[in-house]
Structure formats: C-alpha cells, structure tokens
Amino acid sequence: MNIFPYISLVLIIPLTVFLVTGIFGKRFQQLSGILGTLGLFAAACISYLCAYQYFFETEKINAVYQTIISFKHTWLQFTVANILPLQGGVPEGRGGLSIDFTIMLDPISVMMLVVITTVSLMVHIYSLGYMHGEERYATYFSFLSLFTFSMLGLVLAGNIFQLYMFWELVGVSSFLLIGYYFDKPSAVAAAKKAFIVTRFADLGFLAGILLLSYYAESLDFQTIILRMTTENSSFITSASSPSFIGASAITWALTLIFIGGAGKSAMFPLHIWLPDAMEGPTPVSALIHAATMVVAGVFLVARLFPVFHNVPVTLEIVSYVGIFSAFFAAVIACTQTDIKRVLAYSTMSQIGYMMFALGVSGFKGNEGEGFSASMFHLFTHAMFKALLFLAAGAVIHYVHSNEMKDMGGLRKKMPVTNAVFLIACLAISGVPPLSGFFSKEEILTAAFNHNIIIYIFGLLTACLTAFYMFRLYLSIFWNKTFESHHHAEHKSEAPFSMLFPLIFLAIATIVVGFIPFTHFISPDGTSIETEFHFNLATIAVSAGLLGIAIALFLYTKQNVRAENISRSLGGIYQSAYKKFYVDEVYLFITKDIIFNLISRPAAWIDKNMVDGLMKLIAGVSEMFSEAIKPIQSGKIADYVMWFFAGVILLSVFAVYIFS
Amino acid sequence: MTEIPYTHILFVSTALFFIGAFGFLTRRNAITMLMAVELMLNSVNINYVVFNKYFYADKLEGFFFSIFIITIAAAEAAVAIAIIINIYRKFKSIDANEIDSLKF
Numbered sequence: 064m065n066i067f068p069y070i071s072l073v074l075i076i077p078l079t080v081f082l083v084t085g086i087f088g089k090r091f092q093q094l095s096g097i098l099g100t101l102g103l104f105a106a107a108c109i110s111y112l113c114a115y116q117y118f119f120e121t122e123k124i125n126a127v128y129q130t131i132i133s134f135k136h137t138w139l140q141f142t143v144a145n146i147l148p149l150q151g152g153v154p155e156g157r158g159g160l161s162i163d164f165t166i167m168l169d170p171i172s173v174m175m176l177v178v179i180t181t182v183s184l185m186v187h188i189y190s191l192g193y194m195h196g197e198e199r200y201a202t203y204f205s206f207l208s209l210f211t212f213s214m215l216g217l218v219l220a221g222n223i224f225q226l227y228m229f230w231e232l233v234g235v236s237s238f239l240l241i242g243y244y245f246d247k248p249s250a251v252a253a254a255k256k257a258f259i260v261t262r263f264a265d266l267g268f269l270a271g272i273l274l275l276s277y278y279a280e281s282l283d284f285q286t287i288i289l290r291m292t293t294e295n296s297s298f299i300t301s302a303s304s305p306s307f308i309g310a311s312a313i314t315w316a317l318t319l320i321f322i323g324g325a326g327k328s329a330m331f332p333l334h335i336w337l338p339d340a341m342e343g344p345t346p347v348s349a350l351i352h353a354a355t356m357v358v359a360g361v362f363l364v365a366r367l368f369p370v371f372h373n374v375p376v377t378l379e380i381v382s383y384v385g386i387f388s389a390f391f392a393a394v395i396a397c398t399q400t401d402i403k404r405v406l407a408y409s410t411m412s413q414i415g416y417m418m419f420a421l422g423v424s425g426f427k428g429n430e431g432e433g434f435s436a437s438m439f440h441l442f443t444h445a446m447f448k449a450l451l452f453l454a455a456g457a458v459i460h461y462v463h464s465n466e467m468k469d470m471g472g473l474r475k476k477m478p479v480t481n482a483v484f485l486i487a488c489l490a491i492s493g494v495p496p497l498s499g500f501f502s503k504e505e506i507l508t509a510a511f512n513h514n515i516i517i518y519i520f521g522l523l524t525a526c527l528t529a530f531y532m533f534r535l536y537l538s539i540f541w542n543k544t545f546e547s548h549h550h551a552e553h554k555s556e557a558p559f560s561m562l563f564p565l566i567f568l569a570i571a572t573i574v575v576g577f578i579p580f581t582h583f584i585s586p587d588g589t590s591i592e593t594e595f596h597f598n599l600a601t602i603a604v605s606a607g608l609l610g611i612a613i614a615l616f617l618y619t620k621q622n623v624r625a626e627n628i629s630r631s632l633g634g635i636y637q638s639a640y641k642k643f644y645v646d647e648v649y650l651f652i653t654k655d656i657i658f659n660l661i662s663r664p665a666a667w668i669d670k671n672m673v674d675g676l677m678k679l680i681a682g683v684s685e686m687f688s689e690a691i692k693p694i695q696s697g698k699i700a701d702y703v704m705w706f707f708a709g710v711i712l713l714s715v716f717a718v719y720i721f722s
Numbered sequence: 723m724t725e726i727p728y729t730h731i732l733f734v735s736t737a738l739f740f741i742g743a744f745g746f747l748t749r750r751n752a753i754t755m756l757m758a759v760e761l762m763l764n765s766v767n768i769n770y771v772v773f774n775k776y777f778y779a780d781k782l783e784g785f786f787f788s789i790f791i792i793t794i795a796a797a798e799a800a801v802a803i804a805i806i807i808n809i810y811r812k813f814k815s816i817d818a819n820e821i822d823s824l825k826f
Binding site: 695696697698699700703704707 | 743746747750755818819821822823824825
C-alpha cells in the first residue's frame with residue numbers, strides 16, 4: 064500500500080519557511096514574502112497530489128477509505144500495549160498510552176489539507192499586495208507560515224495529544240496575527256481576549272483528553288475509537304458507569320473536549336473573541352478566523368465522531384449549541400455596521416451549521432449524511448468565506464474604513480470585487496447552483512430527518528443569512544453613490560496579486576458544489592448515495608430568496624425604511640446591536656464577581672498575610688542584627704580580646720568536660 | 723649534672739606565651755604586635771621540644787614541627803611586613819587603633 068512518503072514535506076516546508084523568514088526576514092523583506100508564497104505553493108501541490116492519490120489511486124477495502132499512518136514516531140511511552148485474547152468476541156488489547164508523533168491520513172484530514180493549503184496559498188498571494196509596504200512584512204509572512212504549519216499538523220495528527228499541541232500552536236499564531244498591529248491598543252486587547260478565551264476553553268479540552276485517555280488507556284485516535292465503539296467492550300462498560308453529577312465519565316470527557324472545540328470554533332457562549340479578532344489584518348481574518356482555524360472545533364468533533372456518536376447526550380449538546388450559535392450570530396449579524404464584524408458573526412453562524420449537522424448525524428450508511436454535509440459545508444464555506452473576507456479586504460483597502468456608512472455605490476469603482484462578492488453572497492445564501500446551496504441543502508435535509516426544531520431554526524437562520532449578506536453587499540456596492548475621498552480618487556481597484564485570489568476563489572465557489580462529497584467523506588468511510596429532495600431544497604432556497612428580497616427592498620437605494628424598522632423593533636434591535644450584552648455579562652462575571660469576590664480577597668491575603676509573615680521574619684532578623692552590629696568595631700585589639708576570651712572559655716569548658 | 727626538670731622549661735614557655743599575649747593586646751604599633759606574635763610562636767616551639775625530649779625521646783615529630791613552625795614564622799613575617807607597608811601607604815600610620823575601617 065502506498066504510504067505517502069512525501070506527506071511529511073507538507074509540514075516541513077512551512078516550518079522551514081517560518082524559521083528562515085523569521086530569522087533572516089528583517090534584511091530581505093520582499094524576498095521573504097515571495098519565499099513564503101512559493102513554500103505554500105509547494106505545500107499546496109503536495110496536498111493536491113496527496114488528495115488525488117488518496118481518493119482515486121489507493122485501494123478501498125470493503126468500499127471503505129482506509130486510514131493510513133504514513134509516519135509514526137513514539138515520543139513518550141507511558142504504558143506498553145499488550146493484546147489480550149478475545150473479550151466479548153473482539154480483540155481489544157489494553158494499555159498503550161503513549162504520546163506519538165503520527166501523520167495520519169483519512170478522508171477528513173486529506174480534505175482539510177486541501178482546504179488549508181488552498182486558502183492559505185490564496186491568502187499568501189493576496190497578502191503580497193495587501194500588506195505591501197508594511198514595516199513588519201517579513202514577520203507577517205513568517206507568522207502566516209507558522210500558522211499554516213500548525214494547522215496542517217493539527218489535521219494530520221494521529222494522536223490526540225499531538226493534536227492538542229498543534230491546537231495550542233494554532234492559538235499562538237492566531238494571537239500573534241490578531242495582535243499584528245501591536246501599536247493599536249484595540250488590537251492588543253483583542254489578541255489577549257482571543258488567547259484567554261480559547262485558553263479557557265482549552266482547559267476543558269485538556270481535562271477531556273485526560274479523562275478520555277484514562278478510560279481508553281490510549282491517546283491514539285484509532286485505538287480510542289476502536290475501544291470506545293466496539294460493542295460490549297470493557298472500556299465502554301467502565302467509562303459509562305455514572306461518575307459525576309449523574310453523567311458518565313465518557314459523557315464528561317466528550318463534553319469537555321467539545322468545550323475545547325467550542326472555544327476554538329467560537330460557539331456560544333465562548334464566541335466573544337471572534338468578532339474582536341477582526342482587529343488583525345484582513346487576510347489573516349480570511350485565513351484564520353473564517354476558513355481554517357475556527358473550523359478546528361468542527362474538525363475535532365468530526366475526528367472523534369464515532370465516539371461522540373455513542374454518547375447521545377453529548378451529541379445533543381453539540382447540536383443545540385450549534386443551532387443556537389447559528390441563529391444567535393445571524394441575528395446579531397443583521398445589526399452590525401462594521402463589515403468585518405458582520406462577516407465574523409456570519410462565520411460563527413455557519414460554523415454553528417456545521418456543528419448541528421454533526422450533532423444530528425447518524426453513523427452507519429446513509430444516516431451519516433449529516434457528518435458528510437458538515438464536512439462539505441466546511442469545505443465550501445472555507446472557499447466562499449475566504450472569498451468574502453478577501454473581497455472585504457479589497458474594499459477596506461480602497462475605502463480605508465471598516466464602516467458601512469463610509470461605503471456604498473462601489474460597484475462602478477471596483478467591478479471585479481463587486482462580481483466576486485456577489486457570487487460569494489449568493490453562495491452563502493444557498494442559491495443554486497453555487498456551492499453553498501449544495502452543502503446547506505444537505506445539512507438542512509439531515510436536520511429535517513432527525514430533529515424538526517433544529518430544522519426550523521436552520522431555515523430561519525438561512526433566511527437571516529441571506530438577509531444580512533445582501534444587506535452587507537448592497538450597503539457596500541449599491542445604496543448611495545460613492546463620495547470619492549481625496550485619497551481614493553485616482554486609485555484603480557486593487558493590484559493583480561489581490562484580484563487573482565479573488566477570482567480563483569470565486570471560481571472555486573462556483574464549482575466545488577458539484578463535487579460528490581458524500582462519496583468521499585462519511586463517518587464510516589463508505590460512500591453515501593444522497594437523493595435530491597426537491598421539496599426540501601425548494602423550501603431552503605425560498606427561505607434564502609426571501610431574505611435576499613427583504614434586503615433588496617430595504618437597501619438597494621438609500622432610504623429610511625431600514626431605519627424605521629429598526630426603530631420600531633426598539634429593544635430587540637438595540638440588544639442585537641449590542642451583541643445581546645454577552646460581552647457585558649462576561650465583564651460583569653470577570654470584573655465584578657471574580658475580581659471583587661475572589662481575586663481581591665485573595666490578593667489581600669497574599670499581601671497582608673503571606674507577605675506579612677515574610678516581612679515579620681525579615682524585620683525581626685534586621686532588628687537583631689542592628690543590635691549586635693557594634694561588636695564589629697574594626698579595632699584589632701577588640702577582636703583579639705574577644706578571641707582570647709573565647710579561647711579561655713573553651714579551655715575552661717574543655718577542662719570541665721575532660722577532667 | 724642533673725637534668726633540668728621539665729616543669730622549669732614549661733614555666734619559661736608559659737611565661738613567654740603570656741608575655742607575647744600581653745604585648746599583642748597592649749601594643750598599638752603593628753610591628754610590635756608582630757613581634758609579640760613571634761614570641762608566642764616561640765613559646766609553642768619550646769613546648770614541642772620539651773615534650774618530645776622528655777616524654778617521647780624515641781620520636782622526632784616534635785622537633786620536626788618546631789622546625790616547621792620556624793620556617794612558617796619566617797614566611798609569615800615577610801607577608802606581615804608587606805601588609806604593614808601597604809597599610810602604611812594607605813593610612814600613613816601603623817597604629818592599630820587608627821586602622822579600623824573594616825567594620826559595619
């Protein structure tokens with residue numbers, strides 16, 4: 064069997080580029096941008112080759128795509144695996160807890176490889192133009208390479224602890240890139256917020272890993288999945304007895320792991336960092352906070368999906384958190400005026416889609432349609448959301464503002480951007496035959512087959528999505544005529560390096576929907592034949608079209624209709640505009656409750672009692688030494704006196720003892 | 723000729739030692755103090771020789787040690803004189819009471 068020996072290059076190249084541009088970049092600013100892009104181009108070629116070989120040349124066994132371990136290095140071995148004889152008819156083995164460095168290829172990791180390298184390559188090319196003339200140009204590119212390296216490592220990881228390490232590396236590079244403009248206080252605050260919130264979630268993830276590996280006695284994904292899904296396995300029996308607050312250990316483990324995933328994927332209530340993360344450069348938002356890093360949570364759930372599927376409680380949590388986040392974010396997105404924030408909430412909403420699609424999915428055969436749909440949506444979303452962000456970046460580059468009110472009527476000034484933005488908006492609204500239509504339709508079908516409440520909210524969200532996307536589109540490109548500011552007057556649209564990725568991604572957005580995704584990716588590895596449900600598709604599309612129609616009615620021309628509606632909605636509009644006060648709630652909890660009730664008393668104890676004890680000891684010894692200081696007079700005669708006195712004393716003592 | 727009883731000699735050496743100690747404590751001149759130290763060393767030498775001769779006549783360690791001490795005393799005198807010269811250069815005096823800057 065082909066074991067893809069070249070696949071480790073896909074990790075080594077970005078890492079090398081990161082090191083080289085990071086160390087030598089200061090002197091070769093221009094060169095490091097080109098080097099980064101070339102490196103990524105090579106990585107992209109490798110991953111395309113890999114995807115081609117994996118899906119079309121590698122033999123399937125029993126019509127199932129095999130999981131391939133192409134590289135394995137045992138790093139820290141805690142317990143040695145031993146294979147026990149059959150237990151309940153299934154060979155289980157015990158032990159084998161070790162942290163390995165493994166490169167594992169299976170359908171979803173190969174799919175993620177393609178997504179990451181494609182979007183990253185486009186972002187690299189785009190950044191060549193967008194970041195031109197920045198002072199820390201080389202640093203920017205080295206951070207991008209670091210991010211790409213860690214994200215690729217994350218998806219290729221075959222060991223949950225390895226995944227966790229790359230997970231943290233991804234968090235670090237996200238932190239570095241959000242805080243790229245570190246002279247802006249808001250960017251620094253946003254970077255800190257993103258880091259702290261995701262770290263907080265990762266605490267849950269770590270606890271989940273420990274719990275899961277304790278019961279599965281392994282950190283290896285394949286082993287965990289095998290042991291936790293085999294019927295009547297002793298691992299399941301020991302892990303599913305009630306342990307803590309009525310829930311079983313495995314439920315807790317998976318819920319905690321999901322918390323980690325929810326933090327990275329900006330699910331409610333850990334989403335607060337994502338909108339603020341838009342302080343980073345726009346290509347970064349496209350790469351990290353739209354297409355790749357934020358779907359890591361979805362990827363994590365998908366990676367452990369067989370285990371999740373055995374624990375219905377957690378899967379319910381996943382689906383309800385997903386649908387709530389999807390709907391909640393869509394409502395907020397309708398009111399925001401910063402175009403990048405609209406896109407950020409839209410991202411959150413779409414990731415919510417992927418989450419609940421996983422939540423409603425079954426495992427065997429055609430029931431696994433939700434899983435496939437989720438991965439499909441991940442794929443198409445990466446394309447059109449990256450496109451939206453990059454196009455928004457082009458607009459911001461042109462207008463020098465993020466606010467909708469500074470835009471309007473740009474369609475004549477920026478024809479290409481206008482076209483690609485429209486394509487992406489139609490795709491995300493689910494208009495056939497663009498890619499978003501296919502994936503969204505599949506998700507809604509899966510939801511319809513499983514849970515009607517989720518389906519209805521999914522439809523509502525689809526309608527809202529179409530509405531706010533077209534609100535965004537129309538406010539940027541139509542609405543009023545563009546008042547040319549003095550600096551924007553003579554500018555042409557954007558350099559070719561920025562337009563090329565837009566066009567490429569637009570083409571991708573149009574065509575990727577036709578990939579028969581369910582043939583390649585499904586929870587049990589078999590291919591799924593999906594029927595096209597005409598009725599459901601009609602409903603979904605009409606929900607999207609309704610949203611578009613409302614947006615067209617309100618925002619095509621400059622008028623007061625939208626304002627009237629928002630005024631009549633009053634409180635609801637205000638609270639959505641204020642993001643439902645989630646940030647304020649967090650501030651209240653952290654500042655007023657944690658700081659005042661826990662941190663301040665703790666600080667008081669530290670200052671007064673712990674420090675006080677130390678100060679007391681120090682004070683006493685100081686007083687004592689002050690008192691005996693004069694003995695050291697510096698006069699030799701004194702010392703000699705003391706010396707003789709001591710000698711005499713000792714002699715007397717010795718005589719007293721020995722006589 | 724009868725031998726001198728060893729107590730006599732020990733009396734001399736004790737007297738010598740306390741003369742040295744008294745000189746070391748009362749004198750203020752650094753060189754005189756050095757001389758007093760030499761006196762004390764010599765009293766120890768006498769002790770060594772006496773004990774060796776009177777109690778362990780078949781051994782030689784006591785003699786060796788006294789020769790050893792004489793050698794060291796010579797070297798020590800050279801070092802001490804060098805130190806005193808340096809002190810004189812710095813303080814323009816070798817009065818031990820004035821040299822008291824090494825304190826808290």
